Amino acid sequence: MTLFQERPIKPMMAKTGESFDSKDYFFEVKWDGLRALLFLEQGRLGLQNRNLRDVTASYPEIRGVAAKIKARKAVVDGEVVVLTERGIPDFGRMQTRFGHNDPRTVDLVRGTNPATYVAFDLLHLNGKDTVGNPLEERKKILREILVEGPHLAYGDHVEGEGSKFYSGVLKLGFEGVIAKERLSPYLPGTRTSSWIKIKGSQTIDVESLRSRLDRIIAKSPIIKGTVEAPSPILWCKPRLVCEILYSNFTRDKKLRFPRFERLRPDKKPEECRLDEDILSR
Numbered sequence: 001m002t003l004f005q006e007r008p009i010k011p012m013m014a015k016t017g018e019s020f021d022s023k024d025y026f027f028e029v030k031w032d033g034l035r036a037l038l039f040l041e042q043g044r045l046g047l048q049n050r051n052l053r054d055v056t057a058s059y060p061e062i063r064g065v066a067a068k069i070k071a072r073k074a075v076v077d078g079e080v081v082v083l084t085e086r087g088i089p090d091f092g093r094m095q096t097r098f099g100h101n102d103p104r105t106v107d108l109v110r111g112t113n114p115a116t117y118v119a120f121d122l123l124h125l126n127g128k129d130t131v132g133n134p135l136e137e138r139k140k141i142l143r144e145i146l147v148e149g150p151h152l153a154y155g156d157h158v159e160g161e162g163s164k165f166y167s168g169v170l171k172l173g174f175e176g177v178i179a180k181e182r183l184s185p186y187l188p189g190t191r192t193s194s195w196i197k198i199k200g201s202q203t204i205d206v207e208s209l210r211s212r213l214d215r216i217i218a219k220s221p222i223i224k225g226t227v228e229a230p231s232p233i234l235w236c237k238p239r240l241v242c243e244i245l246y247s248n249f250t251r252d253k254k255l256r257f258p259r260f261e262r263l264r265p266d267k268k269p270e271e272c273r274l275d276e277d278i279l280s281r
Contacts, residue, residue, distance in 0.1 A: 002124060002127065002128070003075055003129050003131065004039065004075055004124050007048065007075075008052035009037055009048070009075070009188050010050070010052065010189030011037060011188065012077070012121075012187050012189070012190055012192070013190065013191040013195070014191065014195035014196055015191055015193050016198075017193075017196040017197070017198055019162055019163045019166040019167075020163060021160060021161055021162050021164075022162065022179075024181060024183070025159075025179045025180060025182060025196075026135065026136070026157040026158070026159060026180045026181075027158050027159070027161075027166070027177050027178070027180075028155055028156070028177065028178045028179075029155070029174050029178075030176040030177055030178050030198075030199065031081050031089050031118050031120075031155065031174075031175075032081065032091045032174070032248075033079045033082065033091065033094050034079065034081075034098070035049065035050040035078075035079055036048060036049050036050075036055065036078060036079065037075060037078075037123070038062075038074075038075070038076040038078060038117060038119065039074075040066055040069050040074040040075075040076070041073045042072060043066050043067070045062070045063050045065070045066040047059060047062065057101045058097060058098075058099070058100050058101060058106060059080060059097070059117075060106060060107075060110065061114055061115060061150075061151045062080065062115055062116075062117045062151055062152075064151065065117060065149070068146065068147040068149055068152050069145055069146060069147075069152075070144075070146075071125055072126050073124070073126050074122065074125050074145070075122075075123040075124035076119045076121065076123065077120060077121035078118050079117070079118045079120070080094075080097075080115050080118075081094060081115065081116055082094040082096075082114070082115055082116070086173070089175070090251075091248070091250065092250040092251030092252065093113045094113070095250065097110070097113060115151065116153055117152055117153070118153045118154075119146060119152070119154055119155060120142075121139070121142065121155075121186060122138045122139070122141055122142040122145075123138075123186055130186075131187070131188065132185050132186075133185070134183040134184065134185070135183065135184050135185075135186070136182045138186065139157070162198075166198055166200075170200040175199060175200065175248065176200050177197075177198045178195060178197050178198070179195070179197075179198060180194065180195050180196075181194040200247070212240055212263070213234070213236040213240070216239045216240070217235070217236055217237075218237050221233075221235050222235055222237065222238065238269040240263065240269075241268065241269055241271075242260060242263045244258050244260060245258070245260075246258045246259070
C-alpha cells in the first residue's frame with residue numbers, strides 16, 4: 001500500500017531553533033498560510049489540511065492547477081497562501097478564506113483574496129512513494145514536474161548561508177525560515193530536528209500580565225466596541241506595562257503568536273502608542 005492509498009496523511013513537522021549556517025541544510029522561506037497536502041490523480045486534485053480535513057472546495061482556483069503538474073498521480077506538501085502585490089504572504093487576508101464551503105461565498109472571497117499553492121516537497125509520484133528519498137532528490141523531481149503560473153509556485157531554497165537568508169527574508173516581510181536537512185527523508189506526522197523553523201519576532205509594549213492584575217481588575221470593558229475572543233476576557237485598568245514577543249499584526253490590528261517577555265517598570269502606560277510604521281512591516 002502506498003501513501004496515496006493511506007490518505008489522510010499527517011504532514012511532517014519542524015522543531016523550533018535559531019538561525020544558523022550549514023552546508024548540510026536547505027533554507028526555505030516559511031510561508032504564512034494554510035499547510036496543505038495536495039493529492040493529484042488522473043487530472044483531479046484534492047487538498048487536505050494538517051487537521052486531516054478535506055478543504056478542496058474552499059480553494060477552487062487551486063483545483064485548476066492540476067494541468068500544471070506533470071504527473072498521473074502525486075502527493076505534494078505545501079502551503080496555501082494569499083499573496084500581496086509584492087509576493088509576500090498576508091495571513092490576515094488568508095483568514096478570509098478559512099472555513100468557507102458554500103460556492104457563492106467562496107467565489108466572493110476568492111475574487112478579492114485569490115489563493116496560491118506553494119509546493120515544497122514531494123511524497124509520492126506515479127504509484128511510488130518518495131518519502132524515503134533524500135530531500136534534495138525529492139525537491140529536484142518536484143521542480144521538474146511543476147509548471148509555475150497563476151495559483152501555483154515552487155518553494156525554492158538556498159544552500160548553506162542560512163543566517164544571511166534569514167535576515168533577508170525578515171526584511172522583506174516574511175514570517176521566517178525553515179531549515180531542512182538536505183539528505184533527510186520525509187517522516188509523516190513526525191516533529192524532527194531534520195526540519196527547524198526559525199521565526200522572526202518583534203517587540204511591542206502592551207498592558208497584560210495576569211499574575212499582577214488582581215488589584216486592578218475593571219468591572220466593565222475599558223475599550224469601546226465588540227471584541228472577539230476564544231475565551232472569557234478579564235478586563236483590567238491600564239496600570240502595568242510589559243514587553244511582548246510576537247510574529248506580526250493581522251489586518252484588524254491583532255497580534256499573531258504573542259508571548260510574554262518581561263515587565264517594563266521603566267515604562268508608563270501613557271508612553272505606549274501603536275506606531276503605524278509597525279503595521280506596514
